[in-house]
Amino acid sequence: MHLSVLLAGTSNSVLNQGFSWAFEHHSSIKFVNASLGSSCSANAAWVVATKDIENFDFVIIDLTNNDEHQYTHGHTSVDRVLNSIFTLVEMCAEKNVIPVVVSFPRVLYFEAKRPIHDAVLSACRRLGIATFDMYSVIERAFRCSVYPVAIDTYFMDEAHLKPVISRFLGYKLITILNEIKASGKVSSENVAQSFRRIIYNDFSNIAGSEGLVRESRIVAQKFSLLLLDRMYVSPINTAGDIVALHSNAAESCAGIYIDGKRAMGPNPESLGEKRWKLLSVIRPLPNPISASESVGIHIDDEKSLGEECKYEIAGIVVQSNTITEALKVSSTPLSNMEISNRFSFDILNELNVIAAG
Incomplete structure (x- = not known):
């Protein structure tokens, strides 16, 4: 069998x-x-x-x-x-x-x-x-x-x-x-x-960003490359709380803001895992951010990491506002x-x- x-x-x-x-x-x-x-x-x-x-x-x-x-x-x-x-x-x-x-x-x-x-x-x-x-x-x-x-x-x-x-x-x-x-x-x-259902929102093709593909033995993943001093806007497919970010930690050397709120600081793996070029991770936000139809995203400069300021994002995870009563x-x-x-x-x-x- x-x-x-x-x-x-x-x-x-x-x-x-x-x-x-x-x-x-x-x-x-x-x-x-x-x-x-x-x-x-x-x-x-x-x-x-x-x-x-x-x-x-x-x-x-x-x-x-x-x-x-x-x-x-x-x-x-x-x-x-x-x-x-x-x-x-x-x-x-x-x-x-x-x-x-x-x-x-x-x-x-x-x-x-x-x-x-x-x-x-x-x-x-x-x-x-x-x-x-x-x-x-x-x-x-x-x-x-x-x-x-x-x-x-x-x-x-x-x-x-x-x-x-x-x-x-x-x-x-x-x-x-x-x-x-x-x-x-x-x-x-x-x-x-x-x-409350959790829903993945694909951000690998954010308007105004550069799209790229990273690949390892385990996974191939598309990302949007976000650069310093730019504002990006992307739609989401349900109203709720943004509870996690999907990014390439090995190539993300910045803090990221969503709708003006700090979502996540720089990833230390951008130093330790740099040689791999890809560490595709989904990590929780300590403080979820409420969102409805779209979100604005920008990154900030983190010179302490000694890297070019950039962020590779694949998606966000939203926890729906709707409560489902049966599973x-x-x-x-x-x-x-x-x-x-x-x-x-x-x-x-x-x-x-x-x-x-």
């Missing part, structure tokens, strides 16, 4: 020979990786707008790792993250696709509160959405290990599992996805859940499950052997 999988994630889903590698190199899987490293859950809006979701059996949503970190620093909220997740979940239901929400862990949050993770998994359990809680898997493996391991033994750094660990978990998830697909026809139902959710007989609970002692022991080795 062949699977088709769309992966909507962040950096854990793009690391070389990591989680996505298990899908990319599986002979019976059609796979598309729509992940953007360093991004947030607002990436869901970009996936909905740019990917043909109906062509897949599953959409894997790995979008909470960075949100937890951004929430800790006051850059997002629980409601904004849930609105992003629900928007993608509903689109899956409309296209008869099964969503699977994956929570990649960070070392810090094994000992700290994780309100984003808890809120997302609680909502998914209540609504019957399949979840894969990697915190639970790592915690269970750690408790039963006969090897001298610590939590950080499973990690490459603070925010990323070791690629060999991620790849192992990817292979195990593939086995379970095959079981879910074999369990029956996809059905959908409306459940009581209020949320459409798709399922199969086996899809309402916590995938982490399917990991037996033998699998956890195998994971510990890999970690200790």
Whole structure:
């Protein structure tokens, strides 16, 4: 049985020979990786707008790792993250696709509160959405290990599992996805859940800007090049709050203002990632900006970065003012499950052997 999988994630889903590698190199899987490293859950809006979701059996949503970190620093909220997740979940239901929400862990949050993770998994359990809680898997493996391991033994750094660990978990998830697909026809139902849809607005062709295309191994993206001392005006397709910006952080060396309000400062990655030319990221605005029919945009000079003042923008994410009272959710007989609970002692022991080795 062949699977088709769309992966909507962040950096854990793009690391070389990591989680996505298990899908990319599986002979019976059609796979598309729509992940953007360093991004947030607002990436869901970009996936909905740019990917043909109906062509897949599953959409894997790995979008909470960075949100937890951004929430800790006051850059997002629980409601904004849930609105992003629900928007993608509903689109899956409309296209008869099964969503699977994956929570990649960070070392810090094994000992700290994780309100984003808890809120997302609680909502998914209540609504019957399949979840894969990697915190639970790592915690269970750690408790039963006969090897001298610590939590950080499973990690490459603070925010990323070791690629060999991620790849192992990817292979195990593939086995379970095959079981879910074999369990029956996809059905959908409306459940009581209020949320505000998030909508991606393409700004890659802003009037008066220079258009350009950047491409990497993972993604090809169009951008508008914004220059100093110019005002740009672009329409938006819904009234609401601008909650995130999609930009090329590696080539954006300016602060950006929307309707006269400071939206985001200069990106430090414009120095550290300059050699790559492309770091396509969707990041939350600490203070959302209300907008209706169009927005005016300009950038300011940031000489401290020592770079030419410019900004490469691909789009903005708007959280609609309209509150939707029901959420459409798709399922199969086996899809309402916590995938982490399917990991037996033998699998956890195998994971510990890999970690200790």
